[in-house]
Amino acid sequence: MAKIIIPTPLRKFTDNQSSFQATANNVGAALSELTETYPGIKGHLYDDQGQVRQFIKVFVGEDDIKSLDNENTAVETATVISIVPAIAGGCC
Amino acid sequence: MADIIITENARKVILKDAEQTYPHECCGFFYGTDEDTRTVLEAIPVENTKEENRERRFEISAKDYLKAEQYADEKGLTLLGVYHSHPEHPAIPSEHDLRQALPYFSYIIVSVKKAKTVNVLSWKLNDQGRFAEEKVINQNNPFDVDVFLSSYQ
Ligand SMILES: [Zn+2]
Numbered sequence: 671m672a673k674i675i676i677p678t679p680l681r682k683f684t685d686n687q688s689s690f691q692a693t694a695n696n697v698g699a700a701l702s703e704l705t706e707t708y709p710g711i712k713g714h715l716y717d718d719q720g721q722v723r724q725f726i727k728v729f730v731g732e733d734d735i736k737s738l739d740n741e742n743t744a745v746e747t748a749t750v751i752s753i754v755p756a757i758a759g760g761c762c
Numbered sequence: 763m764a765d766i767i768i769t770e771n772a773r774k775v776i777l778k779d780a781e782q783t784y785p786h787e788c789c790g791f792f793y794g795t796d797e798d799t800r801t802v803l804e805a806i807p808v809e810n811t812k813e814e815n816r817e818r819r820f821e822i823s824a825k826d827y828l829k830a831e832q833y834a835d836e837k838g839l840t841l842l843g844v845y846h847s848h849p850e851h852p853a854i855p856s857e858h859d860l861r862q863a864l865p866y867f868s869y870i871i872v873s874v875k876k877a878k879t880v881n882v883l884s885w886k887l888n889d890q891g892r893f894a895e896e897k898v899i900n901q902n903n904p905f906d907v908d909v910f911l912s913s914y915q
Contacts, residue, residue: 675831677827677831677864678831678834678840678841678866678867679864679865679866679867680864680865680866681866682865682866688835714865725862727824729824729828732825732828734824752828752831754824754827754828755827755862755864756821756824756862757789757821757822757827757844757862758812758819758820758821758822758858758862759819759820759846759855759856759858759859759861759862759863759869760787760815760818760819760820760856760858760859761787761818761819761848761849761850761851761856762818762848762851762856
């Protein structure tokens, strides 16, 4: 069980829901539940190889899952998973 | 062209940040309501975490992004988008801006020359994944409209 926080720009793919309750016990499975429920969000989270996209980070609490056990990171009922888009740009 | 209303307070924060951060790029989030017309009620600067080339690049940390979502949630506002400045360049999105642009968000860009604001434009991805300009309406000053062109390819 874990709560996934959907970032504002992707809520148009989750019927405007700001969070999703997953029953899985790791991050990867929780995200799969999300994309099965809301297929429109999948292309914004994963690339064609099924990897989390270059400009998307996944956090468990305050930690990037890359510093934990990636998508195998275990989650509990109170766990909050956040999908974080990388924000960057420039002038030329 | 969709309208985006920027209230005086939010505009002041954005312009001050753009001018004070010059010659580097500034960046921040803005919050408000998303009815028929978007209204920017509040803007909050965040750190440009790019380690080099801040004259031409900006980056916002994941932690600041998370805080921005939490802030919107606590205040009952919508996180409407991201602003940044283009020192010595027009307020038109670059390839770099496009590559990391997200759906839904408005992207407010301030062109700054010699530490003074030239103009403020706003852009949003259309369904074809290109930037389309939004018409910026400065509240308290409804006839002061910044428009560069009707669409940007
Ligand atoms: Zn830019």
